[in-house]
Amino acid sequence: MSTRWYPLYQKGNPQRRVFLPNFWLKLVKPEHNQPKNIxxxxxxxxxxxxDVRNYLEKIYNIHPVYVYTRIALGKTYIPYGCKFVVKDDDVKIAYVTLPKTETFTFPDIISKDQEDVNAKISQNLEDNFREFSGKNKTPGFPSWFSHS
Structure with missing residues (x-):
């Protein structure tokens, strides 16, 4: 499962073998409302x-009831002012169903106090920007360039 190179074992040296899978999983918040056990x-x-089932069982000791996978195609678009098409990478999405007795909710990473501090900082930044842009009478030129 892993293509990483391990140091060769020589007699007398400790044998260092580590399980490093090439697979990865990233837990994401669903776009639509889903039951708490999905x-x-x-x-x-x-x-x-x-592989998803084995990964969760062996590494995180989570025993899913059902696993469903699908591939979400990347968005294609033409960047503004260009004459070529760009396509975002495709993403494989795995939906894991836990037993009915188990639920999962995303934790609150930012506390209420930290939200208040962030709101004050963003308000301060907005005020500074308004003050700076108010001094600039001619858009497109820096404020120090004007003759007033």
């Missing part, structure tokens, strides 16, 4: 639903 992961394109 988790959504973005995973590597090579993973199958059996």
């Amino acid at each position: 988790l959504e992961f973005h995973c590597s394109m090579e993973m199958t639903k059996f």
Whole structure:
């Protein structure tokens, strides 16, 4: 499962072997409302639903009831002022169903006090920007360039 090179074992040296899978899972917040026992992961394109199940069982000791995978196609668009098409990368999404007795809720990473501090900082930045842009009478030129 891993293509990483390990140091060669020589007699007398300790044997250092570490399990480093090439697979990865990223827990994401679902776009739509889902039951509390369904988790959504973005995973590597090579993973199958059996790989997702084994990954969760062996590494995180989570025993899913059902695993469903799908591939979400990347968005295609033409950048402004260009004559070529750009396509975002495709993403494989794994939906993992836990037993009915288990639930998962995303933790609150930012406390209420920290939100207040962030709001004050952003308000201060907005005020500074309004003050700076008010001094600039000619848009497109820096304020020190004007003759007034």
